[in-house]
Amino acid sequence: METNNYLQILRDVKDVAFATVDANGMPHVRIIDIMIVENEKIYFCTSRGKDFHQQLLHNNHVAITGMNKNYQMVRVSGQAQRLENNAYWIDRIFEENSSMNDVYPGKSRYILDAFVIEEGEGEFFDLSVSPINRYSFSLNKKPITLKGFVISDACIGCGKCMRNCPQQCIVEGKPYEIIQEHCLHCGLCYENCPVKAIQRRKTI
């Protein structure tokens, strides 16, 4: 699948979680509608009175996640930019999401500011299949951060990792190899390798 397909899952879920960090470094999260998805961009809005709006102006890094009824999850992280030409975007958002009129009737809609996430990275995680499936993707070519674990050449081929893996996603070889798209990142192989041949990819 391509990036727009993953973002379309978020648009179909529509009510997804948006996480921010406030001025004191504390996490916050709330349900926000994905209003428009196009050209690998995500559009949303919030009113200027909300803490969410204050947090976005102070620190525009956001992390998003939603899950559909088929236990498919999409995560995106990126930076949210306030859009120029706000009235145009709010009108378009209301046109494509008419239930917004129930909450913000008439001209009260213009208390909302429209934002876009243009660049970011994301992950698709499908818990409905066995083994699980996961893929990373990029919004507008932002480099992808690789996560999880890899088996180095220090592997002695004892097979302990393969036997322990809850998803059976490690295959024999020199070295043994983790099939990354099926890996939970649980760390069971990493904790139990007798020669510490398994490395955690540094992400934070």
Next chain:
Amino acid sequence: METNNYLQILRDVKDVAFATVDANGMPHVRIIDIMIVENEKIYFCTSRGKDFHQQLLHNNHVAITGMNKNYQMVRVSGQAQRLENNAYWIDRIFEENSSMNDVYPGKSRYILDAFVIEEGEGEFFDLSVSPINRYSFSLNKKPITLKGFVISDACIGCGKCMRNCPQQCIVEGKPYEIIQEHCLHCGLCYENCPVKAIQRRKTI
């Protein structure tokens, strides 16, 4: 409703969003199961290999949100503590959530660590009614942070705020008053009061 009723909504949704802040101050969010709710406490687990686990050990402040099919949302923020007697809690979690065995069969379950949120504060938000309803609540008596706006004695009674309010949640009086449980926190009254009589409650 009482705190346990609000937490039960999260338990019923089950797959909710957990936000954390990483060592670089960046927000992260992912779908995590609410495994047990009792005595105003929330129990969950994650495996030791995941970034989520690393983030919790570095900074245990979490923010949670979930929404049910009736457009009722619950948010909770608090600190997550790793539980002593991990095997007991993981066994109990698997007993009450048997589908966990599909993902972590056999003894692989013990790569998971159990956590609890004992103290925190939360908010219930019901978008299915008009006007909307919102209530704050506390987990184990943590003080509640008041949000939103209040009208001060500087109010001249012109009624502009009442006419503009998208939820019709401002009533006449000296001063006029915002019915807090119906307020969106949109800020339209605050932006348009001709005498700046409306104050934002400082939360961040």
